[in-house]
Amino acid sequence: MKGGISSGDTVLSRIGRTERTGTFITERDGMAIVKLSSGYNIGLPRDHLSLLARSEAVPAPLISVAQDDSLPDLSIVSTGGTIASRIDYRTGAVTSQFDADDILRAIPGLRGIARFQARKLYTLLSENMTPAIWTELARAVFEEIKKGSTGVIVTHGTDTMAYSAAALSFMLDTPVPVVFVGSQRSADRPSSDNTQNALCSARAAVSDLGEVVVVMHATTSDDRCSIHRGTRVRKMHSSRRDAFQSIGVPPLGSIKYPSLEVTLSDHARRRREDEPCLKDGIDDHCALVCFHPGMKPTGLELYSGYRGIVIAGTGLGHVSSELVTAFRDLIEDGTVVVMTTQCLHGRVCDRVYDTGRDLIRAGVIEGEDMLPETALVKLMYVLGNTADRDEAVEMFRHELRGEYTRRSVNGL
Amino acid sequence: MDYEALGLVAGIEIHQQLNTREKMFCACPTLLRKFDERNGEFFRYLRATESELGEIDLAAKEEMKHERLFTYYTYDTTCLVEYDEEPPGPLNAEALEICCTIARMFSMTPVPQIHTMRKLVIDGSNTSGFQRTALVAFDGELPNAGTIETLCLEEEAAQRAEGHTFSLDRLGIPLVEITTSPCMRTPEEVEAMARYIGMALRSTGRVKRGLGTIRQDVNISIRDGARVEIKGVQELDLIAEVVRREVERQKNLLSLREELRERKGAVKSEPADVTRVFSKTGSSILKKAPCVLAVVLEGFGGLVGREIQPGRRLGSEFSDYAKKCGVGGIFHTDELPAYGITAEEVEKLRVSLSAGASDCIVLVAADPAKASCAARQVISRAEKALQGIPEETRRMLEDGSTAYMRPLPGAARMYPETDVFPITISDDWYGRLPLPELLSAKAERFSREMGLDPALASQIASSEQVFLFEQAAASGIPPLLAARTLLATLKELSRAGTDVSVISDEDIMAVLSAVRDGKAAKEAVPAMLDALAQGRTLDQALSTCAPSLSREELEKIIRKIVEERRSFVVSRGKGAVGPLMGVVMAEVRGSVDGKLVSEILSKEIARVLGK
Numbered sequence A: 001m002k003g004g005i006s007s008g009d010t011v012l013s014r015i016g017r018t019e020r021t022g023t024f025i026t027e028r029d030g031m032a033i034v035k036l037s038s039g040y041n042i043g044l045p046r047d048h049l050s051l052l053a054r055s056e057a058v059p060a061p062l063i064s065v066a067q068d069d070s071l072p073d074l075s076i077v078s079t080g081g082t083i084a085s086r087i088d089y090r091t092g093a094v095t096s097q098f099d100a101d102d103i104l105r106a107i108p109g110l111r112g113i114a115r116f117q118a119r120k121l122y123t124l125l126s127e128n129m130t131p132a133i134w135t136e137l138a139r140a141v142f143e144e145i146k147k148g149s150t151g152v153i154v155t156h157g158t159d160t161m162a163y164s165a166a167a168l169s170f171m172l173d174t175p176v177p178v179v180f181v182g183s184q185r186s187a188d189r190p191s192s193d194n195t196q197n198a199l200c201s202a203r204a205a206v207s208d209l210g211e212v213v214v215v216m217h218a219t220t221s222d223d224r225c226s227i228h229r230g231t232r233v234r235k236m237h238s239s240r241r242d243a244f245q246s247i248g249v250p251p252l253g254s255i256k257y258p259s260l261e262v263t264l265s266d267h268a269r270r271r272r273e274d275e276p277c278l279k280d281g282i283d284d285h286c287a288l289v290c291f292h293p294g295m296k297p298t299g300l301e302l303y304s305g306y307r308g309i310v311i312a313g314t315g316l317g318h319v320s321s322e323l324v325t326a327f328r329d330l331i332e333d334g335t336v337v338v339m340t341t342q343c344l345h346g347r348v349c350d351r352v353y354d355t356g357r358d359l360i361r362a363g364v365i366e367g368e369d370m371l372p373e374t375a376l377v378k379l380m381y382v383l384g385n386t387a388d389r390d391e392a393v394e395m396f397r398h399e400l401r402g403e404y405t406r407r408s409v410n411g412l
Numbered sequence B: 001m002d003y004e005a006l007g008l009v010a011g012i013e014i015h016q017q018l019n020t021r022e023k024m025f026c027a028c029p030t031l032l033r034k035f036d037e038r039n040g041e042f043f044r045y046l047r048a049t050e051s052e053l054g055e056i057d058l059a060a061k062e063e064m065k066h067e068r069l070f071t072y073y074t075y076d077t078t079c080l081v082e083y084d085e086e087p088p089g090p091l092n093a094e095a096l097e098i099c100c101t102i103a104r105m106f107s108m109t110p111v112p113q114i115h116t117m118r119k120l121v122i123d124g125s126n127t128s129g130f131q132r133t134a135l136v137a138f139d140g141e142l143p144n145a146g147t148i149e150t151l152c153l154e155e156e157a158a159q160r161a162e163g164h165t166f167s168l169d170r171l172g173i174p175l176v177e178i179t180t181s182p183c184m185r186t187p188e189e190v191e192a193m194a195r196y197i198g199m200a201l202r203s204t205g206r207v208k209r210g211l212g213t214i215r216q217d218v219n220i221s222i223r224d225g226a227r228v229e230i231k232g233v234q235e236l237d238l239i240a241e242v243v244r245r246e247v248e249r250q251k252n253l254l255s256l257r258e259e260l261r262e263r264k265g266a267v268k269s270e271p272a273d274v275t276r277v278f279s280k281t282g283s284s285i286l287k288k289a290p291c292v293l294a295v296v297l298e299g300f301g302g303l304v305g306r307e308i309q310p311g312r313r314l315g316s317e318f319s320d321y322a323k324k325c326g327v328g329g330i331f332h333t334d335e336l337p338a339y340g341i342t343a344e345e346v347e348k349l350r351v352s353l354s355a356g357a358s359d360c361i362v363l364v365a366a367d368p369a370k371a372s373c374a375a376r377q378v379i380s381r382a383e384k385a386l387q388g389i390p391e392e393t394r395r396m397l398e399d400g401s402t403a404y405m406r407p408l409p410g411a412a413r414m415y416p417e418t419d420v421f422p423i424t425i426s427d428d429w430y431g432r433l434p435l436p437e438l439l440s441a442k443a444e445r446f447s448r449e450m451g452l453d454p455a456l457a458s459q460i461a462s463s464e465q466v467f468l469f470e471q472a473a474a475s476g477i478p479p480l481l482a483a484r485t486l487l488a489t490l491k492e493l494s495r496a497g498t499d500v501s502v503i504s505d506e507d508i509m510a511v512l513s514a515v516r517d518g519k520a521a522k523e524a525v526p527a528m529l530d531a532l533a534q535g536r537t538l539d540q541a542l543s544t545c546a547p548s549l550s551r552e553e554l555e556k557i558i559r560k561i562v563e564e565r566r567s568f569v570v571s572r573g574k575g576a577v578g579p580l581m582g583v584v585m586a587e588v589r590g591s592v593d594g595k596l597v598s599e600i601l602s603k604e605i606a607r608v609l610g611k
């Protein structure tokens, strides 16, 4: 409330010789923003406004949506990624929707796939995601599976979705699909990828899958979604719909749109009758360090006391000779150091060149063809589940959730 | 027709593309491409989003009647912004400057801070599902006490290639939208106003020209009628006719309503399934259709087939509404028996529905869902006929009649484009924007200062080459020569098969400058331009079309010609100058200024005569 006029009030705005009616929206950077009756917003000095009438709050009618009891149960756990939103054309405000009814109203096609229960865990921008929240998320998803959900959909902002998907992959041994989904174009726009992604993720969640996956657009067209393994997926474009790609392995499958026909590859883990298993320990005293020419050894002092470091090295997994000593010191102090490649594609091999051999002698672990981000999450996970360094290293070397492969297949 | 008595009120909305270097929200060129130059295609679905009350915009809903898949053509001159795969860049400063210049030309008041909005458009013409638009200025002045309400800067939509396929080259070209108040009272006034605004826009020299670069929408209503918006009138010559025909349509619909009221017309609220009536019909459309539905319109008999506008009937309106559901059209009993439907079948239909001769029955044939949707559309339009005239957006047909497109869009379909920062317009900057001279003022000046014939002056002022003409005149090239070259010579060359599109403004200036500098005669201009079009350099063109002749050489040639025709000269006296001019010019092949030839020729003839 400022100067007696508050958001939603009807105001008279004076511009030049004429006055126009509009709705006061807000004041920003010294300008009052008014939505004129034509629908246009304009900014003008605050003293050009006079109050005409107080706003009459129009509550949105709450229509609950009937669900089909004969369909399987799905849980939606939201962390902040929006698959549904609502525009208030009176004020122009866009609000995210997390309630099951709201989601079903926004994407009516979901009603034909399953019965939904929605659980709002967080509403955060995914760049604000933390390892501590991964733990909470893993617990929430675990509870939903224990309750008997046919599958769980996790809505997530796309920026760090791959990290969270990797974290849940390690923390949760799930017999049913846990599907991460988001949208690259906000849900308020008619062209949003939210509808296709949501429908495909729901279909994946009732499918024969039995692991943690990411389901997002496969191409720039609205033709299909890819199913990516949570430990092998990476956001490879800042803005495109098909930003998510499996690296080093083919996707686990795809879902055609709009037919929603699911195809699973042989290497996708299938749905099982086992009990789910949760190991939710995580140690966030870990870092991902991207090596670059000119990197100073002193910069690494920052990481002393860290339990784990993943290096995104150059090429086959290198850092400058000058840094090898610094990493050796960290390892001698008890830090686990893992080498991955900033090439993203391909395998680390520190036995080809001298610096590589020096790194191995210093105790650096080769991260195989693991993505740097996945290696980081895995390192946090193994260190979060044992206090013993050697045991952690032993766990790290094991393939746990398809996060690396021992064969590099051509064409990927 | 007495338009004043009918209470005609009209306003226009003019959309003019701006000739900026880059598009409105990306760095792509504002270049139109040929469809077969495309380098890819992709496809998308568009969905209307929920508004606050859980309702989508009426116009948007209409487009949603069948969810549609849209295909888009891409080019090496489009980027991810047009794909709706990347957020928009900042609003194009050049476009805003042109827009504000235009606003200032009409003495408009700029908006203190400009906010870009998203206007919901889900007909496929925008990949995002909205058009970005910003309100820039208010309250402009027009001749004859006309006024402009608003001036907006918008991004152009993608061009429809065919059906549901659009081409992305046009998407994002900046567009100025000028909306007048409903200040016009006759069709001729509407045309004059559209011409004036178009002329003013072209005066900036910074708008695109050619077909499709300017479009007029007309808002029309008469007393007791309804506001109808007619979209996309491209030819100005048709605009008055469009207004006349819309007035006629509204007038006829009003008298149709009176007649229906007298007849106590009514619409049956439920369609009836009459598939069985046509099970053995000779009409292939009805026979093939899985479902035939009938709508009974009581008291409408004879009125559905009555013409309300040249080539258009009430039945055409029903058909337009029905087509929104994906059916091909409708049949109605006013036009039956025909199309393979027999009189017996019509009779059987009337009996089965207990409809009398004064009733009209409309048939729709399709699969059950489409047929039901179409029948309901017909019912809704027929009910509106009892009320009067529905408010609509219509599209122009070739001859100036119109067809229904969608309901008038409501105001409630805009929300902020949060990816684009607002821009504050300072009064100081706005006040110092230079105002271009109006083309109409230019025409007067050309006539006054350069002595051009007023008709020629106005022709050159309204031509695309006006700015090149001014540049030529300012550099000392004789205005008449420049005007003739630009208006006539180029056209003649083109007609003779020369590809004049490859002749640049610089080429034209170089040729005219050569004439100005005495390096070539003005008679050599066509040949030189032709040579340049063939890829010759200016020097090559000069040496082949206008070999330079010294005065002495010229005198020698002329003397020889005159001597050879001595008896002719003697017999014709001074009158020999004219006929001999042609002979000399043919000999020197346009390399010499005709004036000089005439001067020397007169002298030589005088010499012969004086002997």
Ligand SMILES: [Zn+2]
Pocket: B023, B026, B027, B028, B077, B078, B079, B080, B081, B082
């Ligand atoms: Zn672009």
